[in-house]
Amino acid sequence: MIDLFRSNNVVVRSVPAEDVSRWVVTFDHYGIGPGFDRPGFGEDFLRQSGVSAIHVMGRREDWYQYPEMAEAMAAVRRATAQADRVMTYGTSMGAYAALRFADAAGANTALAISPQYSIDPAKVPFETRWLQDSHRIQWLPEIDGLLVCGCRPVIVFDPAGEDGPHIRRIEAEINIVPVDIRYSKHPSTTYLLETGLLKSLVFDVLSGAFDAGAFKKEAGERRRHSSTYLSRLAELQPPRRHKTGMALARRACEIAPNDPIALGVLGRYCGDAGDHEQAVALHERATEVSQRAANCLVSHGNALVAAGRLEEALALADEVIEQLPEQAHLRAWRSLILWQLGSVDPAINAIEEAIALDPHQPRYLHTLERYRERDERTGGDGAFGRLLRFVRRSARTTRASGPARLLRSAR
Structure with a gap:
């Protein structure tokens, strides 16, 4: 060598x-x-x-x-x-x-x-x-x-x-x-x-x-006989073909029971059907067999959010950020979980960290606008309004970019 x-x-x-x-x-x-x-x-x-x-x-x-x-x-x-x-x-x-x-x-x-x-x-x-x-x-x-x-x-x-x-x-x-x-x-x-x-x-x-x-x-x-093929085909099924998608996802898991991709797709189908307990179990298994890969941790965290288990989701968000500290969308995702927990100041800190890492992302601004509206309607102190002004100042000096997929999924 x-x-x-x-x-x-x-x-x-x-x-x-x-x-x-x-x-x-x-x-x-x-x-x-x-x-x-x-x-x-x-x-x-x-x-x-x-x-x-x-x-x-x-x-x-x-x-x-x-x-x-x-x-x-x-x-x-x-x-x-x-x-x-x-x-x-x-x-x-x-x-x-x-x-x-x-x-x-x-x-x-x-x-x-x-x-x-x-x-x-x-x-x-x-x-x-x-x-x-x-x-x-x-x-x-x-x-x-x-x-x-x-x-x-x-x-x-x-x-x-x-x-x-x-x-x-x-x-x-x-x-x-x-x-x-x-x-x-x-x-x-x-x-x-x-x-x-x-x-x-x-x-x-x-x-x-x-x-x-x-x-x-x-x-x-x-x-x-490919779980990769069947999982992708399942992912692309429209909502009206939910049963077909579920059957494809199940077949993919039968072919490869330890494939984290197949487990994750089936988990999302279970979550969409309202079976959050099974969805969390499938995502947890995907996290384990992937040796806690970042994408599996995020999907697992989203399943926990959907199940109302926010504290557990926050722990996974902290874990994946430790793996990938420079990824802004993970900080934004963590901010959303904190907001749902009612932790306003930590949520602000998390989104500020995301902005510092990637000031080009207009999705953060859009989400904050929604937060500000909710904050004002519920009689909050306008903390997100203050942050919104900060984001706008940052955005004026940078180019806009497209959507962050993880931010969309976390919302």
């Missing part, structure tokens, strides 16, 4: 195998963890498979907008100069990088699973999943400008989800091999792992033997 390049922002780590005629260059996905004292994306899998790998690791979730990326990629290119095959590889944020840096890395091919074209609000106003990060990041035109890729990358994605518009933008600028797997969720890596297709995909793309038509056919045939 050798560091080919290191700066405060990025590390390029080489993990060669016996065969150095082919290399996979990986990029981190969102949430892989801060710093560099950790494995690179796919490191264990590639090492065990006897594949030489170079792992490009970012300091945080910055979509690799670092001025030294050209130098980092030059180090990759030097290390693989004698190789027969070089493939860039990543999922979600890492897939964005696999496309953007394929040429700079000297790649013959690229495998991008559920990539973004960009998350810069100026370029993709439809993208609302990483709003706080999108406003925080300084987008570099030499990295996030017009997409150029000399090879023809293989892109796997769910056309029924939020990734579809990104793929259309990508396809308008470069020639790709699209592999659309409907209802495979974001990222499609989960579906590929569950159905046993990921390993063959990686090796076939790396070798140049990938057959997109045959792969799509096989992926379609395996979906009936």
Whole structure:
């Protein structure tokens, strides 16, 4: 294991195998963890498979907008100069990088699973999943400008989800091999792992033997036994098809009883049906099997709120904020729980913390306006009115952004 390049922002780590005629260059996905004292994306899998790998690791979730990326990629290119095959590889944020840096890395091919074209609000106003990060990041035109890729990358994605518009933008600028797997969720890596297709995909793309038509056919045939597919299909059912959605969610849990995604979807269906006791139990199980992952903690907390168990929900909010202290939407969510508990001053403090972390979010202002109206109607001292003026002053100096999904769900 050798560091080919290191700066405060990025590390390029080489993990060669016996065969150095082919290399996979990986990029981190969102949430892989801060710093560099950790494995690179796919490191264990590639090492065990006897594949030489170079792992490009970012300091945080910055979509690799670092001025030294050209130098980092030059180090990759030097290390693989004698190789027969070089493939860039990543999922979600890492897939964005696999496309953007394929040429700079000297790649013959690229495998991008559920990539973004960009998350810069100026370029993709439809993208609302990483709003706080999108406003925080300084987008570099030499990295996030017009997409150029000399090879023809293989892109796997769910056309029924939020990734579809990104793929259309990508396809308008470069020639790709699209592999659309409907209802495979974001990222499609989960579906590929569950159905046993990921390993063959990686090796076939790396070798140049990938057959997109045959792969799509096989992926379609395996979906009936996929909890990922059934869970996503359940999520997309309209309210009038509640029974169908519930049946799909139950089937997903039968296939994978310890899948936190399937448990969470079924839990939401139970909650919508008014069975809050069962909903909480399912979300609690999802939290346990996910080893208390942040998204499961939030869903569990929302189920507790719906069940009227606010003190328990607040404890989970504190736990998830400890995991992700820089996420403003979690502070806003905690504020809403505190408000429902009648803890006005702590609720104000929590929303102030959210504003300080992300002053671009107009949803906070809208929610506070509603709070102010309630405060005045109930004869309160107008505390939220004072905070509202503070938010308006902050908002005047920043750009507006789209909705925060967790804030909507908590409301």
